[in-house]
Amino acid sequence: MATNNTIRRRAIILLTLTSIMLVTLDLQDSPQVAGLRSVFGTLFYPVEGVARVITRPVGNAWYGVTHYNKLLDENSLLRQQVAQQEGATVAAAASVRLSQELLALNGLPTLAGINAVTAQVIGESPTSFSQTIEINQGAESGIRVGMPVLNAAGLIGKITKVFTNRSFVMLITDPEFSISVKVVSTGRKTTDSTVQGITSVTTSTAVPLEPISNIPDAETTTTTTTTIPIEGFTAVVTTLPATPKGLTSITIPLASELDVRETGVIQGNGPARQPTVRFIDNSLRFGSIEAGVPIVTAGGSRSLAPPDVLIGVVSRVVERVGSAGPLLEIELAAELTNLSFVRILLYQPITEKKSP
Amino acid sequence: MSRLLIILASRWTRLVLVLLIVLALQTTLFKELRPFGVAAQIILLFVTCAGIQFGINIGAIVGLIAGLMFDFVVSTPAGLGSIALGLTGATAGLYIYFFPNPIWWLRLLTVAFVSVVGEIYVLIAQAMVGLGVVLEFGLLKIIAVVTAVNICLSPGFFLVTRWTLSERKKTR
Known part of the structure; x- marks a missing residue:
């Protein structure tokens, strides 16, 4: 009996020391602990998978009992929201596309370029x-x-x-x-300045500080963008089409109004x-x-x-x-x-x- | 060969296998059944029942092993849950020390008390290693729900822990 107690106490001390060591190592992001965790996860995953399959009906029954009324309410609310959002989605998609084109035009990274x-x-x-x-x-x-x-x-x-x-x-x-x-x-509060006609706008990385004015009419307007390669992003070089004479109208906000x-x-x-x-x-x-x-x-x-x-x-x-x-x-x-x-x-x- | 069979037939091997099942239930069924939005802690209940029935030493060992296994499937630092559950098992084991003759309602009361203490141990352990612990009214709700669920499930878990940890008589 006394021997058993001694063995148990040793086991407790050993397990406690192991736990303290694991805490210390894991707080320092030790790869060994990550490896141990991964090995245990690999062994445990099949057991968990079986348990998930067996217990899923119980979980579904629980949800059915406890969330039925909430689901009905949520469903009707979502139907209303879908109806409201359908119109807005079309406009939003167009705005997002325009925004991403503008970002790409200026060589800026966009979320669309990230996998x-x-x-x-x-x-x-x-x-x-x-x-x-x-x-x-x-x-x-x-x-x-x-x-x-x-x-x-x-x-x-x-x-x-x-x-x-x-x-x-x-x-x-x-x-x-x-x-x-x-x-x-x-x-x-913002006020826009409108400029009639631009001869050509070359590569620019800065927003103009003052509105451009008194520029004579021109036949075409071309914007060229150089892109800086950033790993992980796909930037697109875009050239704007020529604009018919007399119809050019570009809005440039004041820097102080941005x-x-x-x-x-x-x-x-x-x-x-x-x-x-x-x-x-x-x-x-x-x-x-x-x-x-x-x-x-x-x-x-x-x-x-x-x-x-x-x-x-x-x-x-x-x-x-x-x-x-x-x-x-x-x-x-x-x-x-x-x-x-x-x-x-x-x-x-x-x-x-x-x-x- | 016979030594290997003895090891395989020992209660500690049985404990690890049963703990795997309890852990699987914890990470599947009891993760989804959330009364009042709180996840029940059946690992804590298992350790508590083991401690109450088998004393401080075995309670602590079961807690340390269960905690270690639990730590490997959650994102908190490994070893933290082990220490907290080890302490919980030892605390539960004090029951035999104070009340050698089991009384059913006193056992349930002890399960409730140790459940509260166990949750507090977890919070203290997290705070000691610098993990963010937000002290708010919601914590009381968590402790209350875990305690209530543990009391309800404890009769079944007393049977499971008794079967798992009892030493079989040698037959000749």
Whole structure:
């Protein structure tokens, strides 16, 4: 009996030390722990698959009982929304196409040039403390840790663990999630200046500071764009067609009237609270931020997401004393409670890419 | 060969196999059945029942092994759940120390108490390694639901843990 107790105590000490060692190694992103996790995942996946098949009817029955009324309400609401959106979609598609053509024309990267993988959500987090989901695509599809994950509405999170055929996505509401964002102010009053006729516009990377005026009529208007090669993007060189004489009308906004941006960092606050944006500067030029202003990813060489991915809109501005700047509460564009299919942008910032 | 058979027939081998099934249920069925939006924690319940029936040492070992297996399928740092569940198993094992003669309602009360403590251990462990823990009213809801579900499922899990961890009598 005493021998048994000694053996058990030794086992407890050994297992505790192993756990502490694993915590230490895993917090430093040790490849050995990742390997162990991968091996266990490979062994456990068939068992889990069998359990999923067996328990699916029970899960479906549970959903049927607990979500029936909610589904009916949601269905009728969605039908209304679809009817409303059908008209708007056509106009939006045209606007997006125009916007992407303009970005390509100026040699700027666009989301259309980034490859993406579509994945199905196969599970939520088995615990209630972390905001993660599991998807059915992994390293075989080119997914890497850190890649941004979107649904049709906007950014929903980033990849945190990758296995061969599945991955974990940390949702934007997780307290560990943070990414740099920009707040685009659109509340300014704008006045347009119209110029009649331009002889030729050559390659330009800067927005003109003042409106161009008193330029004589010309027969054609041609714009040429040179593209800077950026790995991961496909930029298109476009030449505008000749415009008939006398009909040229180009609108050039004043630089002072262009939308201004402010950058900050968005952080999750758990499922019950909205994410917040911090580190916004109290800039006089930017003016006051109002509810409804869109929040998009900032991009940049160190950011894990490309620029201009929609995250949501400002729902509340919390003013803080001193130089701390305001705190913005964000209403996410994506609905995180009902995810079924997601899109993973196969995007890695230049700083994350391994040199050949 | 006979030594291998002894190892395969031991309760620890049985424990690992049963834990694989419990873990599979946790990551499939109990991940989807979310009463009030909270995932039930049957791994925690298994460890609690083992501790209550077999004492501090076995409770701690079951907790450490179960936690280690659980850590490999979730995204939190490996080893963290192991420590938290090991502590939970040991805490549950105190029941035998204080109440050597089992009383059914006292067992249920202990399951409730250890479930609350176990969830708190998980939060403390996460906070100690710098993982973000948001203290909000929702945490009370999580703890309450996990506790209630554990009480409901505990009679079945007492049978499962007793079958898994009991030592078979040698037959000649």
